[in-house]
Amino acid sequence: MPTLVHELDWPDRVVIGTVGAPGQRTFYLQARSGRRIVSVGLEKGQSAALAEKIDELLDGLMATEGNPFSVPATTPVELVDNDPLEQPVDEQFRTGGISLGWDYATAQLVIEAFPIIEIEVDADTDLSSLDSIEIEPPEMLLLRIPVGAARAFAKRTLEVVGAGRPLCAFCGEPMDPDGHDCILSEG
Structure with a gap:
């Protein structure tokens, strides 16, 4: 069956947001184009890595002689988006893999998100053969966003x-509001 592609080109809004209290938050990548909203779940670490890589890619493009793609060094004020996720958040899929690229023809950043795919194996399966299996994902998210929106997305994320x-301050682990059992503190 062909992959269902949730494609949004020049979306009206692209953000990472959360649902839940700190320590129990669920992260979502949400994009809207008109009335169409696509939300995919992802991990906090995936969110941070995506934002960092977007900034790296934009900084590299900006450093190109003459900045031919007009990449802003900071987030344009008019693109700051501090609004919450649009409700209800209907998760299309949980993200397993993300790719990031640049489309020179349209001068847009390209984000592809793919779902976690589970493969059933039995006790007789040769696990070394799994490296060569090509699996068509059932669906994916494909976003193309301009450089200013990409810079705003990374900052917000x-x-x-x-x-x-x-x-x-001692162990670097997150602290809960009701206490923290630090293995490195003296008290």
């Missing part, structure tokens, strides 16, 4: 990731 529980 890093802010959302950093808005979780405070970290312990």
Whole structure:
């Protein structure tokens, strides 16, 4: 069966947001074009890595002689988006893999998100053969966004990731509001 592609080209909004309290948050990548909204679940670490790689890619493009793609160094004020996720959040799939690229023809950043795919194996399966299996994902998210929106997306994402529980000064682990059993503190 062919892959169902949730494609949004020049979407009106692309954000990472969360549902739930710090320590129990679920992260979502949400894109809207007109009335169409697509939300995919992902991990906090995936969110942070995506934002960091977007910034790296944009910084590299900006460093190109003459900045031919007009990549902004910071988030354009008019593109700042601090609004919550659009409700209801209907998760299309949980993200397993993400790819990031650049479309020179349209001067857009390209994000592809693929679902987690589970493969059933039995006790007789040669696990070394799994490397050569090609699996067509049942669906995927394909976004193409301009450079200003990409810079705004990365900034917001890093802010959302950093808005979780405070970290312990001793062990670096997240602290809950009702306490923290630090293995490195003396008290």
